[in-house]
Amino acid sequence: MNTVNVGSADNQKTKNKVIFVMGATATGKSKLSIDLATHFHGEVINSDKIQVYKGLDIITNKVTVEEARGVPHHLLGIVNDSEEDFTVDDFCHNALEAIYAILKKGKVPIIGGGSNSYLEKLVEDPTINFRQRFDCCFIWVDASLPVLHERVGKRIDQMVIAGLLDEVREMFVMGADYNRGIRRAIGAPELESYFMVEKDTSGDEATKSNILANAIEEIKANTRKLVDSQLGKIHRLKNELGWDLHRVDVTSVYEKCGKDAEVAWEQQVLKESLEIVGSFLN
Template identity: 40%
Template sequence: MERLKPSTIVTSAAAAPKISTTRRRKQKIVVIMGATGAGKSRLSIDFGTRFFKNSEIINSDKMQVYSGLDITTNKITMQERFGVPHHLLGVIDPAKSPFTPSDFRKVGSEIISDVKSRRGLPLVVGGSNSFIYSLFAKRYDPEADVFNGLDPDPVSLELRYDCCFIWVDVCFPVLNRYLSKRVDEMLESGMFEELVEFFRSGECESVNWSGLGQAIGIPEFETYFRNFPGYRRVDGADSEEDVTRLTEGYNEAVRRIKDNTCQLAKKQVSKILRLRDAGWEVKRIDATEAFRAVMTAESGGTRVAEIWEKQVVEPSVKIVKQFLDE
């Protein structure tokens, strides 16, 4: 999805048991969840600039909480935020201990209280469902694993807040094509050069590899930089043999980034389904047609914006307004 303008997806809420919650007594929070690249940031900016102007966004992407590598982690830029306040975006020191779900629960709760004290609407936005679960589950056990394994731990159905969960979904064939395109665009925007500096400067030696060091792009290019310590691109090769080796190494790293990004998207969706099937009231918004339009050469920006508005923004706003009016 071309990033990011406030828009110039049809809902299919699963029939799931309702979560135990007394809405009148709990603070209202809107959560925008979904796979990487599905348009969560764009929808949050639409909300914050056009419909819910007291909104403040709390980032729940576990790589974007760290400072540095803004292109590699695909952080929304200052220009793309259009003045909407953002929290927990690029503020954690990547050299220190990893920022855990328990940390997110503590800090996220404090931010929510602060936003609410100003009569703001907290929008929790991001693809890290372990963060989302830790923040909202009333009985959260950091030692439990509700997402993985053949027999995962039970999902807590009682929530700390009154939540409206919006799941922006895109069918995998279309999303995978888009994610491949997005990786190419990130590389064109300077991702490779950013990683060159990351490894050349020695910053990679100080980063905690259990935190930011796991960001997609770093492990995939680590082998390339280790094999080619001059950090040269193909246009800096001295011989035809060097050109071949550099090209193969670079292309293999890019292929792995694309594959791993698509695998991440599948894992993220599986975790959302786990929460929804357990009983969380997750409202699914189908953004597939908007992304299909992005991937169609003859579709202009106006056509994409029209589809996004009709199939994503309008039903999402309707859901949130009804939630806030309850």
């Protein structure tokens, strides 16, 4: 376990500023984090507990080089051991190091990701004293639940087309521990039953197809459960711990498609977010 180094910022007279982009899976946190970084000379710190691992880029929905648009990302794919436990303390230690490194370059730290237990530990732990050292701006990217649940299903279908099966197959090990490391990612345990029968030449192809279809539906169902859990934790941070969250509604974006969705993002989501962050930084 790493010991968090509080650094020299405790003695500073003016607090440095840190932006948090929060939200459930599939709300557009990564896109908004990158948009804000390009506008405000920032760098992104990943706070997704599965994206810290190397590999499974499709199933964990890591940003691609093209999507990052040249914005540096920290804590993304930094753990090579697929079974290593990356704890909340590990996150806090690495996140603080990244914050100070970004500030040293005169840039703005933007923490983005869906692992709210990581964020709560970082901000609320009395041994870290985060709020005494940094001013925080919390942006909550949110959408109506029916729209978000529908988007989850569509996104997983896109992942399958993009090669999700091949990606998970490469890491498949019969009897693997799905409670450790990167194998905790939704999609890995659900596909085990399919991979176990996939190469059985004596098996019925229709049965195999049915097992695969059920596994994909299970991935969708478990991802929707994750969304519900994430939202519950965000409401707790807001209502019980008093976090001042700026809710940005992306529902209208995901009710559209193509160019119309892009326009809705620019005119509604991004415009409002730029106003919030601009006011915070100034």
